[in-house]
Amino acid sequence: AVYWLLRLDLDGRHGLSFGCDEDWAIRAHPNGVESAKKQAFFDSMDWSLFGALADSSVGHSVERIEAMLCLTAFHDIMKVTELTPVVAAEHAPYHRCVAGDIINDHDLALAYVLEKYPDLLPSFSILPESSRELVLFTQAKMTFNHGWFVQAEGTPGAMLSPLKCVLGRAASEDLAFYFFHWCTDLSGAEGAPLAGAEKLVVKFPISVLVSFLWSIPHLQRLVDSSETEVVERYLEARFRLSLPHEELPTGRHALAQMRLVVMAQRGAQSVLDAFRAAPEVVQAILGEEMALTGIDGQTFLKSPYEGGPAFLVYYGPALLQRCKSLEEMSQALLALAAVYRAGRKLWRREGGHAGHTVTLQVSRLKALDMSNAVDGRA
Numbered sequence: 001a002v003y004w005l006l007r008l009d010l011d012g013r014h015g016l017s018f019g020c021d022e023d024w025a026i027r028a029h030p031n032g033v034e035s036a037k038k039q040a041f042f043d044s045m046d047w048s049l050f051g052a053l054a055d056s057s058v059g060h061s062v063e064r065i066e067a068m069l070c071l072t073a074f075h076d077i078m079k080v081t082e083l084t085p086v087v088a089a090e091h092a093p094y095h096r097c098v099a100g101d102i103i104n105d106h107d108l109a110l111a112y113v114l115e116k117y118p119d120l121l122p123s124f125s126i127l128p129e130s131s132r133e134l135v136l137f138t139q140a141k142m143t144f145n146h147g148w149f150v151q152a153e154g155t156p157g158a159m160l161s162p163l164k165c166v167l168g169r170a171a172s173e174d175l176a177f178y179f180f181h182w183c184t185d186l187s188g189a190e191g192a193p194l195a196g197a198e199k200l201v202v203k204f205p206i207s208v209l210v211s212f213l214w215s216i217p218h219l220q221r222l223v224d225s226s227e228t229e230v231v232e233r234y235l236e237a238r239f240r241l242s243l244p245h246e247e248l249p250t251g252r253h254a255l256a257q258m259r260l261v262v263m264a265q266r267g268a269q270s271v272l273d274a275f276r277a278a279p280e281v282v283q284a285i286l287g288e289e290m291a292l293t294g295i296d297g298q299t300f301l302k303s304p305y306e307g308g309p310a311f312l313v314y315y316g317p318a319l320l321q322r323c324k325s326l327e328e329m330s331q332a333l334l335a336l337a338a339v340y341r342a343g344r345k346l347w348r349r350e351g352g353h354a355g356h357t358v359t360l361q362v363s364r365l366k367a368l369d370m371s372n373a374v375d376g377r378a
Contacts, residue, residue, distance in 0.1 A: 001187035001197050002072055005180070006058070006065070008051050016187070017042040019196030032195070034202045041201045049213035053183065056220070057176035064177065067131040070123045071138060072184055078109035085112050095141070111139035138178050140166040149219070150211045151317040152235060152262035155310040157294025158357040160227035163219075172220035179216050228298040235262060242268040253287030255303035260286070260333075263317040267329060271320055274329040282337045289340040296355035307349040309356035313339055315363045335365060 004012040011026045017038050018027035030038035058064040077083060084102055092099035095108055103109040114136055118125040124132060143162040148154040167175070186204065187197035200209070218234040225233075235258040236248060242261055246269075249257040257275055264271035275283065291303035292310035299306055313319075316336060323329040343360050347353070 001184040001200075002065075002068055004197070005050055005054050005184065008047055008054070013042060013045075013047055016197045017045075017201050019192075019194050019198075022194070024194075027196075034198065037202045038196065041206060044206060046210055046213075049210065050183070053176060053180050053213060053216060056173050056217075057180035059173075063128055063131050064134070067127055067134050068177070068181065068184075070127060071135050071181055072188075073123060074121055075110065075138075075181070075185070076106065078103075078106035078113075083109075085109055085117075087112070088116070091116055107139050108141065111136060114139065134174055134177060137166075137170055137174055138181055142166050142178075146212055146215070148312075149231075149234070150208075150215050151265070152231075152238075152259040153314070153317050154312045155292065155294035155357045156227035156231045156298065157310065157355065158312050158359075160219075160222060160230060161295060164222055164227055167223055170223060172223045175220050175223065176216065179219075183213075226298055227295060228293045228300055231293075232300050232302065235259060238262045243272065246272065250302070252291075252303050252305070253283055255300045256283075256287045256290035258302075259290050260320070264320040264323075264329070265317070267320060267323055270323065270326050270329045271333070274326055274333050278330065278333055278337075282333060285337040285340050286333065289344070292354075294355065294357035306354060307351050308354040309347050309349075309358045310354075311340060311343050311347075312357050312359045314359050314361045315365075319362060319365060339365070 001016065004015040006012065007015070014028060015026040018030045020026050030036075030042075058068055078085075084104065084106075087094050087097045087099055087101045087103065089099040091112070092101075094103075094112060097103055097108075103112055113120055114124055114132070118132070124135065127135070141162075145154070145159065148159045153159075183200070187200040189199040192198060215234065218230060218237065221233065222230050232255070235255070239246070239248060239258045239261050242265075248254070253275075257272060260271045260275055261268045275286070278286075287303065288305050289311055291300050291305045292308055293299060294308060294310035294312075296308075313336065319336065320329065320332050323332050339360055339362055343358065347358055
């Protein structure tokens, strides 16, 4: 996958999508039972997104390409339990592991070996220092949920603060390097090079992949921007992309409207119309609660509400995406407002809690008939 993604202007698109024949020549056309899906991916994929990621992550740098190839070769070796390291006394504590602990997290185990015993992996130890630091950066515990960000599901604090903390001296291209590795890792998750990157091409929804890739340049701004600034600029860009004929919302409910449009995806126009027609009390609840950042001292420019804790409504996007009519969408907004209101009864909004986010789980609600749920019959 690394090879193919660096040759998109040559035969990389065909190799990634269709694979190779028995003589390892890249196929010009798909074959096999998944041929239709492979051709659909090849025809509909926005290849410029892959190209932009490759350019910003490794470009034409031999050292960065070498680092990517080395990382690709050994990044999963600690899934072999016989290789799992034990924390030595002189290295304890190590990320909450004490002396004698077996590091069962394979990413953390690899990071330990790379940091403390780099000579055990010669391909890593011979890399230049800058490349070794780059590889180590990819092993940091970022606790980043890309789906939350893409769907505007969470608060800036919940989505981006952990990632912001591990960036340290990293540059924007280093974060791109991390995401490029994510793509190649997913591509090779099921090793069958003759068949192409089937996991990515056949089994991963192309709309989700495009959304992920499209969001990466916005995430790269996290290096020199605050979490809230990154989210607000991303929401504005997604709103314009989803509803190019609509003006950007203004006023203190603007942030909520942009989030709802991103959350609803194909129902973008429907959710915006439903919000505009909603009772003032519903607009007020959503307008305030969806604009809290979960970060002390940060507010959105368009909707500068303060205090906390903020709420992350888990499965909130799924609640909206299942709506098939304006009526259903209006009912979903009533339900969403009721969830926020109930959460606020449990967690009072105070200035001292501005840096916290509480998760409200609505997985059962999204499975109910909205009219029955709103009327209290479900």
